[in-house]
Each structure stands twice: as C-alpha cells, then as structure tokens.
Amino acid sequence: xxxxxxxxxxxxxxxxxxxxxxxxxxxxxxxxxxxxxxxxxxxxxxxxxxxxxxxxxxxxxxxxxxxxxxxxxxxxxxxxxxxxxxxxxxxxxxxxxxxxxxxxxxxxxxxxxxxxxxxxxxxxxxxxxxxxxxxxxxxxxxxxxxxxxxxxxxxxxxxxxxxxxxxxxxxxxxxxxxxxxxxxxxxxxx
Amino acid sequence: xxxxxxxxxxxxxxxxxxxxxxxxxxxxxxxxxxxxxxxxxxxxxxxxxxxxxxxxxxxxxxxxxxxxxxxxxxxxxxxxxxxxxxxxxxxxxxxxxxxxxxxxxxxxxxxxxxxxxxxxxxxxxxxxxxxxxxxxxxxxxxxxxxxxxxxxxxxxxxxxxxxxxxxxxxxxxxxxxxxxxxxxxxxxxx
Amino acid sequence: xxxxxxxxxxxxxxxxxxxxxxxxxxxxxxxxxxxxxxxxxxxxxxxxxxxxxxxxxxxxxxxxxxxxxxxxxxxxxxxxxxxxxxxxxxxxxxxxxxxxxxxxxxxxxxxxxxxxxxxxxxxxxxxxxxxxxxxxxxxxxxxxxxxxxxxxxxxxxxxxxxxxxxxxxxxxxxxxxxxxxxxxxxxxxx
Amino acid sequence: xxxxxxxxxxxxxxxxxxxxxxxxxxxxxxxxxxxxxxxxxxxxxxxxxxxxxxxxxxxxxxxxxxxxxxxxxxxxxxxxxxxxxxxxxxxxxxxxxxxxxxxxxxxxxxxxxxxxxxxxxxxxxxxxxxxxxxxxxxxxxxxxxxxxxxxxxxxxxxxxxxxxxxxxxxxxxxxxxxxxxxxxxxxxxx
DNA sequence: GATGAATGAGTGTTCATTCAT
DNA sequence: CATGAATGAACACTCATTCAT
Numbered sequence: 001x002x003x004x005x006x007x008x009x010x011x012x013x014x015x016x017x018x019x020x021x022x023x024x025x026x027x028x029x030x031x032x033x034x035x036x037x038x039x040x041x042x043x044x045x046x047x048x049x050x051x052x053x054x055x056x057x058x059x060x061x062x063x064x065x066x067x068x069x070x071x072x073x074x075x076x077x078x079x080x081x082x083x084x085x086x087x088x089x090x091x092x093x094x095x096x097x098x099x100x101x102x103x104x105x106x107x108x109x110x111x112x113x114x115x116x117x118x119x120x121x122x123x124x125x126x127x128x129x130x131x132x133x134x135x136x137x138x139x140x141x142x143x144x145x146x147x148x149x150x151x152x153x154x155x156x157x158x159x160x161x162x163x164x165x166x167x168x169x170x171x172x173x174x175x176x177x178x179x180x181x182x183x184x185x186x187x188x189x190x
Numbered sequence: 191x192x193x194x195x196x197x198x199x200x201x202x203x204x205x206x207x208x209x210x211x212x213x214x215x216x217x218x219x220x221x222x223x224x225x226x227x228x229x230x231x232x233x234x235x236x237x238x239x240x241x242x243x244x245x246x247x248x249x250x251x252x253x254x255x256x257x258x259x260x261x262x263x264x265x266x267x268x269x270x271x272x273x274x275x276x277x278x279x280x281x282x283x284x285x286x287x288x289x290x291x292x293x294x295x296x297x298x299x300x301x302x303x304x305x306x307x308x309x310x311x312x313x314x315x316x317x318x319x320x321x322x323x324x325x326x327x328x329x330x331x332x333x334x335x336x337x338x339x340x341x342x343x344x345x346x347x348x349x350x351x352x353x354x355x356x357x358x359x360x361x362x363x364x365x366x367x368x369x370x371x372x373x374x375x376x377x378x379x380x
Numbered sequence: 381x382x383x384x385x386x387x388x389x390x391x392x393x394x395x396x397x398x399x400x401x402x403x404x405x406x407x408x409x410x411x412x413x414x415x416x417x418x419x420x421x422x423x424x425x426x427x428x429x430x431x432x433x434x435x436x437x438x439x440x441x442x443x444x445x446x447x448x449x450x451x452x453x454x455x456x457x458x459x460x461x462x463x464x465x466x467x468x469x470x471x472x473x474x475x476x477x478x479x480x481x482x483x484x485x486x487x488x489x490x491x492x493x494x495x496x497x498x499x500x501x502x503x504x505x506x507x508x509x510x511x512x513x514x515x516x517x518x519x520x521x522x523x524x525x526x527x528x529x530x531x532x533x534x535x536x537x538x539x540x541x542x543x544x545x546x547x548x549x550x551x552x553x554x555x556x557x558x559x560x561x562x563x564x565x566x567x568x569x570x
Numbered sequence: 571x572x573x574x575x576x577x578x579x580x581x582x583x584x585x586x587x588x589x590x591x592x593x594x595x596x597x598x599x600x601x602x603x604x605x606x607x608x609x610x611x612x613x614x615x616x617x618x619x620x621x622x623x624x625x626x627x628x629x630x631x632x633x634x635x636x637x638x639x640x641x642x643x644x645x646x647x648x649x650x651x652x653x654x655x656x657x658x659x660x661x662x663x664x665x666x667x668x669x670x671x672x673x674x675x676x677x678x679x680x681x682x683x684x685x686x687x688x689x690x691x692x693x694x695x696x697x698x699x700x701x702x703x704x705x706x707x708x709x710x711x712x713x714x715x716x717x718x719x720x721x722x723x724x725x726x727x728x729x730x731x732x733x734x735x736x737x738x739x740x741x742x743x744x745x746x747x748x749x750x751x752x753x754x755x756x757x758x759x760x
Numbered sequence: 761g762a763t764g765a766a767t768g769a770g771t772g773t774t775c776a777t778t779c780a781t
Numbered sequence: 782c783a784t785g786a787a788t789g790a791a792c793a794c795t796c797a798t799t800c801a802t
Contacts, residue, residue: 002765002801024302026216030793040767042795051793103300110296112214145369152347153373160342179335183343187377195782220776230784232778241776382780382786404682406596410772420788422774431772483680490676492594525749532730533753537722559715563723567757575761600797610763612799621797 009047011037016058021100025107030054056116059108062101067125069094074128080136081185087129088158088181092172095162102163142188153187199237201227206248211290215297220244246306249298252291257315259284264318270326271375277319278348278371282362285352292353332378343377389427391417396438401480405487410434436496439488442481447505449474454508460516461565467509468538468561472552475542482543522568533567579617581607586628591670595677600624626686629678632671637695639664644698650706651755657699658728658751662742665732672733712758723757 015037019028030051034041048054070090076083095102108114123130133150136142142150161180162172205227209218220241224231238244260280266273285292298304313320323340326332332340351370352362395417399408410431414421428434450470456463475482488494503510513530516522522530541560542552585607589598600621604611618624640660646653665672678684693700703720706712712720731750732742 002763004765008766022302026301026303029791031791041793042767042769043765045794046765106300110293110300111216143369143373145373146366149347149351149366149370149373152350152370153343153377156346156350157339157342160346161339176336176339179333180339180342183333183335183339183377186379187343187373189376198783219774221774231776232784232786233782235777236782382784384786388787402682406681406683409770411770421772422788422790423786425773426786486680490673490680491596523749523753525753526746529727529731529746529750529753532727532750533723533757536726536730537719540722540726541719556716556719559713560719560722563713563715563719563757566759567723567753569756578762599795601795611797612763612765613761615798616761 004047008037008039008043011039012044012047012054013058013061015039016054017062017100017104020104020107025055025111052113052116055108055113059105059113059117060121062105063122064125065098066094066101066105067122069098071126071128076128076132080132080139080141083132084154084185085181088154088184089177091155091158092162092177095159096172099163102159106163140190143190150188154184157184198227198229198233201229202234202237202244203248203251205229206244207252207290207294210294210297215245215301242303242306245298245303249295249303249307250311252295253312254315255288256284256291256295257312259288261316261318266318266322270322270329270331273322274344274375275371278344278374279367281345281348282352282367285349286362289353292349296353330380333380340378344374347374384427388417388419388423391419392424392427392434393438393441395419396434397442397480397484400484400487405435405491432493432496435488435493439485439493439497440501442485443502444505445478446474446481446485447502449478451506451508456508456512460512460519460521463512464534464565465561468534468564469557471535471538472542472557475539476552479543482539486543520570523570530568534564537564578607578609578613581609582614582617582624583628583631585609586624587632587670587674590674590677595625595681622683622686625678625683629675629683629687630691632675633692634695635668636664636671636675637692639668641696641698646698646702650702650709650711653702654724654755655751658724658754659747661725661728662732662747665729666742669733672729676733710760713760720758724754727754 012033015033016028019033019036023032030044031041033054034044037044044054048057070087072090073086074083075086078086130147133142133147137144157180161176202223205223206218209223209226213222220234221231223244224234227234234244238247260277262280263276264273265276268276320337323332323337327334347370351366392413395413396408399413399416403412410424411421413434414424417424424434428437450467452470453466454463455466458466510527513522513527517524537560541556582603585603586598589603589606593602600614601611603624604614607614614624618627640657642660643656644653645656648656700717703712703717707714727750731746
C-alpha cells in the first residue's frame with residue numbers, strides 16, 4: 001500500500017492558509033482548498049475528519065509555530081526587560097515573515113470555530129513567558145494587575161502594529177519597534 | 191409608492207447581528223437572516239443590493255453607533271487626561287451593553303469584506319479624538335509617536351479587555367477599568 | 381409571489397415512483413428524481429423536508445390510494461364471502477393497473493425506511509376489512525386465529541400472485557384469480 | 571501464492587449481511603462492510619469482482635443455506651402431508667435462527683439486483699419439493715393449480731408469519747405454527 | 761494475498777438570487 | 782412594497798474503485 005504522503009499534508013496546510021488569506025474564511029471551501037493544493041477534495045478527508053477538523057488543526061499548528069518563534073532565545077536568567085524586548089523583536093520578525101499565518105489566526109479566533117479549541121491548549125505554549133511575568137510582579141518590577149491586562153498591553157499592541165494591514169501608512173523599522181516597545185514598557189513597569 | 195418600512199429594515203439589521211453572533215459569518219445565510227427577521231429573503235433585496243451590501247451596511251451602521259457612544263460627553267475644553275478617561279469609560283460601557291455589536295465588527299474586520307470599506311469612512315467619526323491626540327503631542331503631554339502606535343495602546347487594549355470573551359476569569363469592575371487606564375496612560379504619557 | 385405548483389408536486393411524485401421502479405431504491409438519487417420530474421433538485425426541498433421525507437410521503441400516498449382502491453364498493457351488508465371476493469378482485473385490478481405502485485411499496489417496506497412509518501397509520505385505512513373479519517370469526521364463518529395469520533393468507537398471496545414479476549410464466553386471468561381465491565377461502569373458512 | 575483466506579471471506583459475508591440488516595441496502599457501502607469485517611476495502615475486490623458481485627453472491631449463498639435448511643430431513647417416502655409439515659417446521663426454525671438472512675433476501679429480492687440472478691438458479695434447490703407437489707397434484711391430494719399459486723399459499727405466508735417484524739403482537743409458538751399450517755393445508759388440499 | 765492511500769464522480773442539501781404575483 | 786416559489790451553482794462529504802507497495 002501507499003504510505004501517507006507528508007508532502008501532500010503540507011500542501012493542504014499551505015493551501016488552507018493561502019485560501020483563507022486570499023478569500024477569507026467565509027468563501028474558503030474544501031474544494032477550493034483542494035484545488036489550490038493540487039489534490040482531490042476526497043484526499044483532504046484522509047488527513048482530516050472534516051472541514052472543521054482541518055481548520056482547527058491548521059490553527060493549532062500555526063499557534064505552535066508562533067509560540068516557538070516568539071520564545072526563540074528565551075533565557076530566564078537574563079534581566080526581565082531584556083527578555084521582554086527579545087520577545088518583542090521576535091514578534092515583529094515573525095509577523096513580517098509570516099503575516100499570512102497571523103491573518104489566519106485572527107480570522108479563526110474571531111469566528112465561532114475558536115470555541116472548539118481549548119484556550120489552555122494554546123496558552124500552555126506561552127507558559128514560560130507567563131511565569132517570568134509573575135516573577136516580575138513579585139519582584140515589583142511591573143505593576144500588580146491581572147495577567148489579562150498585562151498581555152493586553154504587551155501582546156496585542158505588538159500584533160496590531162506588526163500586522164501589515166495597519167502599516168500601510170507607517171513604515172515599520174527598528175525605530176518604530178523600539179518606540180512601541182517603550183510604550184509597552186512604560187505601560188506595565190512600576 | 192409605499193415608503194420602505196423603517197421597522198422592517200431594523201428587524202433585518204438586528205437579525206443580521208444576531209445570526210452572525212450566534213452562528214458566525216460563515217454560516218449566516220440570507221434566508222436564515224430573513225427568517226430571524228420574520229421577513230422573506232426577497233425583502234432583503236429591496237433594502238440591500240446583495241448580501242455583501244447587507245453585511246457592509248450593518249458594519250458601517252454599527253461603527254457609527256460605536257463612535258457616537260465612545261465620544262459621548264466629549265468636551266475638548268477639559269484637560270486631555272479627563273477626555274481620554276471619559277472615552278475609556280464610554281468604551282467599557284458600550285462593550286458591556288453591546289457585546290454583540292463588538293463581536294460583529296471583529297468578525298467583519300477580520301474578513302476580506304473589510305477591504306470593501308474605506309478605512310477613512312470609519313475613522314472620520316473618530317476625528318475629534320485624533321485631533322486632541324495631536325494637540326496633546328504638540329503640548330508635549332504625550333509621546334510623539336505615530337498615531338497608529340498610540341491607538342494600539344489606547345483603543346485595542348480597551349476593546350480586548352472589555353470584550354466579554356476575555357473576561358471569563360477576570361471580573362471587570364471599576365477597579366480593573368481604572369487599573370487598565372493607568373497602564374494605557376503610562377504607556378502614552380511623556 | 382408564485383403559488384405552489386400542484387403540477388410540480390405531482391411530477392415529483394410520479395418521478396419518484398418511476399425512478400424507484402426503474403433503478404431501485406439504492407440508486408434513486410434526489411438529482412435523478414429531479415431530472416425525471418423536469419425540476420431543479422432544490423425544488424424538491426420546497427415540497428419535502430429531505431429525501432427521507434420525500435420517500436416516506438410517497439409511500440404513504442400510495443398506501444392511501446391502495447387502500448381506497450381495495451375497499452372500492454365495500455358494503456358490509458353483503459355476505460362475508462362476497463365482500464372478501466370483491467376485495468380480492470379489487471386487489472388484482474389495482475395491481476394490474478398500478479404495478480409500479482406495488483413495487484414501490486415492496487421496496488419501501490423492505491428497507492429501513494419502513495420503520496419511520498407508524499404501522500397503525502397504514503393499517504387504519506384497512507380498518508373496515510379488519511372489522512368484518514372479526515365479525516366473521518364471531519359468527520364462526522372463518523377460523524378463530526390471530527389476524528396476522530388471516531391476512532397472511534388473504535392479503536399477501538393476492539399481492540404475490542398479482543405482482544407482475546411472478547406472472548411471467550402464468551397468465552393471470554379471471555380463472556386464475558378465482559382459483560386463487562378458492563385457495564384463500566379454503567384456508568380461512570371454518 | 572497464498573490461497574484465499576476462507577476466514578476472511580466468511581468475515582466479509584457476515585459483515586455484508588449485518589450491515590444490510592442494520593443500515594439497509596441503500597446505506598451499505600463497500601468501505602463500511604470492509605470496516606465491519608476488519609478488512610481493507612481493497613481486500614473485498616480480491617474475493618469479488620465488484621460491489622454488485624458481492625451482494626449477489628451473498629444472496630445466492632443465503633438462498634442455498636436456506637433451501638438446505640428447509641429441506642432438512644426431506645424424505646419423499648413419507649406421506650405428502652408429513653413432508654409438507656416437516657418443511658413448514660423447518661421454515662419457522664430457520665426464520666427464528668436466521669432472521670437476518672431472511673431480511674437480507676427480502677431487501678435483495680425487492681431491489682433491481684434481483685434481476686441479476688437467474689430465478690431458476692434459486693429454484694433448482696427447491697426442486698425436490700416441487701416434484702412432490704406435482705406428484706400430489708397427480709394423486710389428487712392437492713388442488714390442480716399453477717405451481718406459483720400453490721407456493722403463494724405455502725411459502726410466502728410461512729415467511730411472512732415467521733418474520734419477526736410481524737410477530738411483535740403475536741407470540742409465535744407451536745400452537746400458532748400448527749394453526750397456520752392448517753390454513754395452508756386447507757388452502758391447497760383437495 | 762493484502763492493504764491503506766488516492767481519486768473523479770457522485771451524494772444529499774443549502775446557497776444567493778430572481779421571478780411572478 | 783412584499784412575498785414565497787423556483788433555480789443553477791455550489792456546498793461538505795462519501796462513493797466504488799484502483800493503485801503502489
């Protein structure tokens with residue numbers, strides 16, 4: 001018998017991201033994705049139970065790659081501010097390289113599909129960051145506010161600014177990235 | 191000729207928001223919306239050119255109501271910080287009252303439909319706020335960074351935090367709202 | 381607005397019977413039926429909730445026509461044997477005229493769909509016959525055995541013999557019909 | 571070369587009968603049957619040319635087992651009535667033991683597949699019974715009517731009554747079986 | 761012999777939209 | 782203005798069958 005073709009699975013993954021980016025969640029049909037991947041629609045159902053499973057799986061995969069990228073060179077022996085800054089730079093690098101991944105996750109997260117994914121499933125990948133944030137609170141480096149508020153000022157502005165849609169008018173460069181980081185830092189620091 | 195029934199148009203508006211909230215953009219079909227509005231599918235085509243027109247119109251309408259709500263009691267003779275704080279409170283009040291509106295805009299903005307709406311069309315409603323932000327920059331009250339960066343630390347965190355999805359674990363109350371405002375303020379202030 | 385086209389509904393009914401007769405339950409798809417009825421597949425879903433509803437509705441309709449035909453000239457003031465003989469003749473007449481109806485019911489009854497139809501729903505149409513059978517038992521005209529056994533010797537042999545498939549070798553005529561009735565009569569009479 | 575695995579073939583046979591009984595002819599797909607038989611779909615195509623061949627072969631196999639069961643202890647030196655009674659008892663025993671076989675044949679016989687099977691192919695197994703029926707006609711023990719009419723009063727009522735579906739209200743026991751036999755006998759006897 | 765991967769053609773069903781009233 | 786009937790095109794998904802191993 002034939003063995004499962006790793007190349008095919010990858011083609012389906014890429015086709016899914018591409019289609020969702022180009023024509024959106026609403027219009028991305030299984031057959032269009034299949035066509036983009038140069039594969040029969042039926043083949044998709046070998047690798048994924050159904051369309052929902054496909055979309056969710058792609059989302060989780062992206063989130064994993066994302067967390068991996070954002071935590072690159074993560075080193076909790078460094079000063080807290082440096083760790084955060086490194087995280088910040090990683091974010092912009094990832095967003096500029098994989099803007100399409102980001103767009104996919106945004107569309108997914110703002111659809112009812114998102115309820116199918118355990119939030120904890122996603123967040124566990126960011127656990128190291130959460131931990132040093134908590135430590136920084138204890139060491140009175142940053143403000144003692146709920147984690148959700150902290151991330152609202154670190155994570156989301158970064159994503160918003162890095163997202164290419166916003167950046168039509170503003171050129172993103174080292175200076176803007178540093179400027180933005182300063183705002184984030186001022187927001188949270190004690 | 192009879193005039194278009196204001197009541198029916200409103201029913202269609204509400205049905206559209208409700209359906210998108212309940213079953214998402216992907217599954218919201220014209221006939222389902224019509225059913226929810228107690229109206230024939232054909233009737234929708236009297237008020238809107240097609241489905242796209244319906245979705246876009248609803249989006250713009252919501253954005254208008256939103257800007258109106260956020261700028262309530264806007265008074266540019268007040269100190270800048272008070273204006274911003276008032277804006278902040280309005281945001282949380284709106285989000286708690288009209289979470290469904292917010293969810294609709296999020297789904298819409300993260301879909302390719304959003305490209306059909308002139309960004310300026312939306313932003314013009316927030317023009318008063320933009321103006322006082324620029325004045326505050328000139329007066330060296332806040333940091334001199336691009337407007338997009340400023341809003342990324344004022345507008346988006348507010349929306350994120352106010353959005354009920356986030357608030358499963360954290361109870362939103364006057365204290366958290368004030369805490370969050372402090373972070374936003376520290377982020378932008380000089 | 382257009383009103384429901386009685387002609388269309390009839391065309392769908394006939395197309396369903398015809399297709400099931402020609403290519404069987406297994407192969408009769410909604411689109412084939414629609415094509416046969418000169419109608420869009422979508423149109424069928426205006427008149428019937430789904431395929432199952434279509435098949436069941438057609439079955440019930442046929443059964444109603446069938447019972448009506450079999451009980452034609454039913455007159456319970458006549459002698460019991462005459463009533464039964466009349467019923468018998470009606471059966472053969474119906475089968476010869478509407479062999480396709482019979483074939484449909486057989487395919488339906490021997491499929492899992494049959495469980496979707498209340499047996500009582502069908503049997504109630506034959507209630508007059510059941511009543512005179514019971515009276516005949518009380519008057520000691522026929523054997524006192526369960527109703528199911530009686531009908532197994534009246535109804536089913538008639539249907540089997542009348543069914544055209546059987547009759548490839550045997551020519552059905554007045555004589556065979558009378559012969560068969562004699563067997564049925566001898567079977568049940570006391 | 572390995573020889574075809576008798577065990578596998580049997581598993582496919584049983585799986586086919588089981589699936590058709592559980593979900594009907596219409597929904598019984600090759601892959602579902604394969605899964606039920608713990609076998610790859612491709613394996614089925616080693617033993618059978620195609621799906622049609624599978625269904626037909628299973629039908630013929632069942633019919634063979636059936637005729638064998640019904641003619642158990644067949645002894646044409648016995649009196650005709652005893653032979654028939656023995657046949658009758660065998661029928662009920664088989665039906666109670668192998669109701670699923672019976673259901674399969676009914677679904678098959680009432681589908682267009684049945685036309686693929688030579689009727690003579692099936693009937694040849696019942697040839698001994700046919701022969702003594704003819705002898706009984708010559709000996710003026712039973713009525714001189716076409717064979718199809720005779721069997722319509724012997725074979726079909728037995729099957730109908732024995733079929734478990736009918737027997738929801740009536741308990742089948744030795745008494746009912748004997749009652750029913752009496753009707754059959756009265757029907758055909760001279 | 762046996763298998764799971766692979767697929768084009770088909771399934772039942774819903775879609776956005778138009779039409780006749 | 783308002784409607785439900787009507788539809789071709791598309792939907793998600795499964796089918797019988799073949800292929801490479």
